[in-house]
Amino acid sequence: MSHFDLILKNVARIIHLSPDEERVFVGFLEEKSVKNRQFLLEEGKVCRHSTFVCHGCLKGYTVDKNGFEHILSFAPPDWWIADMFSLFAQRPGQLNIRATEASMVFQLSKTNQELLYQQVPKFERFFRVLTENSLVAHQQRILDNLSLTAEERYAHFCQKYPSLVHALPQKEIASYIGVTPEFFSKMRSRLLKTSP
Amino acid sequence: MSHFDLILKNVARIIHLSPDEERVFVGFLEEKSVKNRQFLLEEGKVCRHSTFVCHGCLKGYTVDKNGFEHILSFAPPDWWIADMFSLFAQRPGQLNIRATEASMVFQLSKTNQELLYQQVPKFERFFRVLTENSLVAHQQRILDNLSLTAEERYAHFCQKYPSLVHALPQKEIASYIGVTPEFFSKMRSRLLKTSP
DNA sequence: CGCGACGTTGATTTGCCTCAACGATTGTGG
DNA sequence: CCACAATCGTTGAGGCAAATCAACGTCGCG
Numbered sequence: 001m002s003h004f005d006l007i008l009k010n011v012a013r014i015i016h017l018s019p020d021e022e023r024v025f026v027g028f029l030e031e032k033s034v035k036n037r038q039f040l041l042e043e044g045k046v047c048r049h050s051t052f053v054c055h056g057c058l059k060g061y062t063v064d065k066n067g068f069e070h071i072l073s074f075a076p077p078d079w080w081i082a083d084m085f086s087l088f089a090q091r092p093g094q095l096n097i098r099a100t101e102a103s104m105v106f107q108l109s110k111t112n113q114e115l116l117y118q119q120v121p122k123f124e125r126f127f128r129v130l131t132e133n134s135l136v137a138h139q140q141r142i143l144d145n146l147s148l149t150a151e152e153r154y155a156h157f158c159q160k161y162p163s164l165v166h167a168l169p170q171k172e173i174a175s176y177i178g179v180t181p182e183f184f185s186k187m188r189s190r191l192l193k194t195s196p
Numbered sequence: 197m198s199h200f201d202l203i204l205k206n207v208a209r210i211i212h213l214s215p216d217e218e219r220v221f222v223g224f225l226e227e228k229s230v231k232n233r234q235f236l237l238e239e240g241k242v243c244r245h246s247t248f249v250c251h252g253c254l255k256g257y258t259v260d261k262n263g264f265e266h267i268l269s270f271a272p273p274d275w276w277i278a279d280m281f282s283l284f285a286q287r288p289g290q291l292n293i294r295a296t297e298a299s300m301v302f303q304l305s306k307t308n309q310e311l312l313y314q315q316v317p318k319f320e321r322f323f324r325v326l327t328e329n330s331l332v333a334h335q336q337r338i339l340d341n342l343s344l345t346a347e348e349r350y351a352h353f354c355q356k357y358p359s360l361v362h363a364l365p366q367k368e369i370a371s372y373i374g375v376t377p378e379f380f381s382k383m384r385s386r387l388l389k390t391s392p
Numbered sequence: 393c394g395c396g397a398c399g400t401t402g403a404t405t406t407g408c409c410t411c412a413a414c415g416a417t418t419g420t421g422g
Numbered sequence: 423c424c425a426c427a428a429t430c431g432t433t434g435a436g437g438c439a440a441a442t443c444a445a446c447g448t449c450g451c452g
Contacts, residue, residue, distance in 0.1 A: 062339050070342040072335055085332045094339075128324050135327055136281045138334040139268055143258055143290075145341050146266040146374045150440075169398070178342045183440055185400055346408075366431070379408055381432055 003031075007052050007106055010078055014129050015122045024119050028112035034058075034099045041097040047086035049107040053077050056103020057164065059172065062094050071176040074100075076163055080130060100168060145178065150187060153177040199227075203248050203302055206274055210325050211318045220315050224308035230254075230295045237293040243282035245303040249273050252299020253360065255368065258290050267372040270296075272359055276326060296364060341374065346383060349373040 004026045011017060017025065030049075034040065040058065041047050051058065058075040060083065072095065075081035086093025087110060108116070116123050144153055154177055158165050165173070174184035200222045207213060213221065226245075230236060236254065237243050247254065254271040256279065268291065271277035282289025283306060304312070312319050340349055350373055354361050361369070370380035 062343070064343040068343070070339055072339060084328065084335060088328050088332065124320065124324075128320075128327070131324070131327050131331055132280065132284050135331045135334060136284065138331060138338060139280060142334060142337055142341070143266055143268060145338070146371075147258070147260040147264070171398070175342075180441060181399075182401085182442085186440095189400080365429090367429095375407095376409060377431075378410085378433085382408095385432080 003054065003104075004029075006054055006078060010052065011126060015126045017120070017122075021120045021122075025116065025123070028108055028116050029106040030109070032105050032107055034103045034105060036099055036102050039096065039098050040105075041083055041086075041093075041095060043094050043096050044092050045086075046090055046092055047083040047095070047097075048090075048111075049109050050080055050082045050087065050113065051075070051097070052080050052106045052108070054104045054106065056105075057100045057167065058097055058103060058105070059100050060095050060097050061175070063096065069175050070178075071172060074161060074164055074168070074172075074176065076161065084131075084134075100172060150177060150179045150183070151191070154184075154187065154191075199250065199300075200225075202250055202274060206248065207322060211322045213316070213318075217316045217318075221312065221319070224304055224312050225302040226305070228301050228303055230299045230301060232295055232298050235292065235294050236301075237279055237282075237289075237291060239290050239292050240288050241282075242286055242288055243279040243291070243293075244286075244307075245305050246276055246278045246283065246309065247271070247293070248276050248302045248304070250300045250302065252301075253296045253363065254293055254299060254301070255296050256291050256293050257371070258292065265371050266374075267368060270357060270360055270364070270368075270372065272357065280327075280330075296368060346373060346375045346379070347387070350380075350383065350387075 004022075007029070008017070008022060008026070011025070029052075034056065040049075040051060043063065053075045055077050057077075058081055059071050060073045060075070060081055061069045061071040063069055073081060081097060083093040083095035083097065085091075086095065090110065113123075113127070144156055148156070154173070157173060157177055170184055170188070171181040174181045177184075179187070200218075203225070204213070204218060204222075207221070225248075230252065236245075236247060239259065249271045251273050253273075254277055255267050256269045256271070256277055257265045257267040259265055269277060277293060279289040279291035279293065281287075282291065286306065309319075309323070340352055344352070350369070353369060353373055366380055366384070367377040370377045373380075375383070
């Protein structure tokens with residue numbers, strides 16, 4: 001029951017690995033502990049890793065011209081995160097990736113990822129499926145943003161990230177669903193009155 | 197200069213094919229002409245094809261509980277479109293795909309796509325890159341929806357789909373950027389006053 | 393202890409929606 | 423080929439959801 005357990009189970013949901021292949025895979029990983037508020041990637045830098053969260057939580061977000069954060073994604077334990085644009089193109093991106101609490105992660109560098117593809121080709125399939133699932137989730141979020149009210153988007157958020165609803169500062173959730181912290185607070189107190 | 201020209205050039209932007217491989221590829225395609233307003237996919241059906249637009253234009257959209265359309269994507273010539281969720285999972289999806297004008301398309305069935313992977317493995321790479329690019333574009337759109345005003349989103353639309361700005365009914369554009377047709381009309385006349 | 397980050401609440405404003413009425417265009421069946 | 427319907431775009435009046443601005447209480451942490 002090693003600390004690789006979570007990430008190996010994550011992979012096993014999509015592809016089956018032999019013990020040898022598991023060893024090759026974990027050999028490419030770099031373990032890293034991250035302090036609260038520490039950056040893993042800053043706007044304007046080139047993203048050189050995919051990051052898998054073991055425990056804690058990260059967020060990926062941009063900052064607009066007025067200084068407001070807009071959260072693209074959270075990464076609680078068992079999730080992957082990266083600036084996909086920057087990682088694919090190996091060019092500077094606009095995303096910040098940062099811990100919302102003290103965390104422990106594994107990082108797979110772009111270089112190691114390509115070595116991994118050569119040594120264990122079925123990882124091509126793994127990351128392809130990951131990308132496909134992510135695309136589907138993002139399409140759903142666009143449709144939600146177009147068709148749902150803030151309350152409904154919050155309800156969806158609670159379903160999608162049940163573990164985060166109470167673990168995260170409210171302003172982070174507000175930013176994710178696309179409202180101001182003030183409005184989010186009012187909305188929440190309104191919800192508590194009707195359904196305790 | 198055959199009618200396969202456009203789709204072969206589209207593929208060539210990402211992978212290089214030998215004449216033999218080109219022949220295999222086009223052998224898997226089904227040509228189809230589509231009348232204006234004709235459906236290529238209806239909500240609740242399983243999506244069994246990727247569709248490439250040669251000329252004309254398609255749209256992918258959902259209908260909400262109040263009967264309003266929300267457009268997830270347009271597919272002008274040289275673009276691919278499908279209900280990714282339904283295509284990947286081979287389960288019923290919520291997307292409608294429909295022509296916004298008389299169109300000509302090529303369709304690659306999921307079955308043929310898998311045969312193609314076997315016979316020309318580099319197509320794995322092609323569709324992976326397509327998915328990656330699509331993911332990046334969708335992430336950008338989410339961030340735009342979170343941080344930009346309707347006017348700014350319209351400006352982005354004009355940059356992204358210059359050929360569609362004048363070819364498409366205004367209500368379709370309004371639906372894509374997430375405002376009502378009435379508001380879109382007012383916004384547009386406001387813009388025309390300041391910048392003729 | 394005191395300072396910053398967070399959450400709450402209220403007053404006011406605004407971006408966008410709703411509803412309704414009205415031309416202009418398109419297209420379609422008789 | 424025309425009449426009529428359907429679709430589309432425009433405009434105006436009024437309404438609502440959410441933003442903005444500001445004040446204040448609370449907590450955790452250095």
